[in-house]
Amino acid sequence: MIEIRLPQRCATLVFVLLLALCAADLQKLQADDQPAKFSKTEFTYKTVKDLKIRADVHRHASSEKRPVVVWLHSGALIMGSRTGVPKQLLELAEAEQFVIVSLGYRLAPEAQLHEIISDVRDGLKWVRQAGPELFNADPSRLVVAGASAGGYLALMSGFSTDAPPTAIVSYWGFGDVDGDWTTQPNQSYRKGKWISKEDAWTGVGREVLTRTNQTNGRGRSTFFLYLKQTGQWLNTISGLNPATDQDKITPFCPVRNVTSNYPPTLFLHGTADKDVPVEQSLAMASELKRHGVSQEVITIEGGGHSLWGGDRKLIDEAFQRSMEFIREKLTGQYSGVK
Secondary structure, three states: OOOOOOOHHHHHHHHHHHHHHHHHHHHHHHHHHOOOOEEEEEEEEEEEOOEEEEEEEEEEOOOOOEEEEEEEOOOOOOOOOOOOOOHHHHHHHHHHOOEEEEEOOOOOOOOOHHHHHHHHHHHHHHHHHHHHHHHOEEEEEEEEEEEOHHHHHHHHOOOOOOOOOOEEEEEOOOOOOOOHHHHOOOHHHOOOOOOOHHHHOOOOOOOOOOOOOOOOOOOHHHHHHHHHHHOOHHHHHHOOOOOOOHHHHHHHOHHHOOOOOOOOEEEEEEOOOOOOOOHHHHHHHHHHHHOOOOEEEEEEOOOOHHHOOOOHHHHHHHHHHHHHHHHHHHHOOOOOOO
16 A cells, blocks of 8 residues: 655645535535525517517526416506516415416507417417426416406416416406496596596507506506596407497307316405405306306405405415415315315
């Protein structure tokens, strides 16, 4: 055996280097044990002429295929933004390492209802086809959720897409677009200042939008008030007349298109909602039950649109239940929380 003797200074240096290498290996092992940072990436999922329609993808930087929640924003189909993902949903996704895809879509009246539906359909198709490679999505486990108009679009995904989602969550959404609640003047909005047609259309109709903000959304809130006061919402967003075009409107009404293949659905709605009546969720749930589809309804007594005015504790519990519902449907693990 050949014995090598190093000078004391060299031996000390080698020992320090070995310690550094061991520390680096330990840090790597610890980093591998920790989930990667949860971050957002913007993608273009569709282009119409020169307009790019985008999606925000929130995820961990992991190579493992993860379940997906697709979020659809509110705004009466005429305003809003994909950036408004609920905090509870982001927290759930970060904790469970789900992927959140917040889809933008074209807004009315510059785009019409059939075009908006086609955007959602194409967005879900993009998630299924491109998602596994682009952001490690597992589209076999996919929940679609949305609020108000986004809840309506989520309900549309239950029958109007190539493959229905695993489950749906509708927050104060609606199952028809041609009931009295849309086609008749909303008396709650007629108590305030009357909006003229000229004022309503200021800043509207000049370009197709996929989101509204302070610079490009001028007149949108006024426009919404006008449509509520006059009962002109459906005509304006679809170009269809509820009095004569019911056959053409039916394909845009989830409540008239439920079958036994419809996905399990959870509804959350306030009983005092004057924008979207609670009966919209109740009617959808009743139709699902009639077809043997799993459904769950959570109502907040006295809650208005977005549950405003309801008991805070009950609201928090309702949101928590909706998060548990999503987790159960994506993981197959029942928590027992209800």
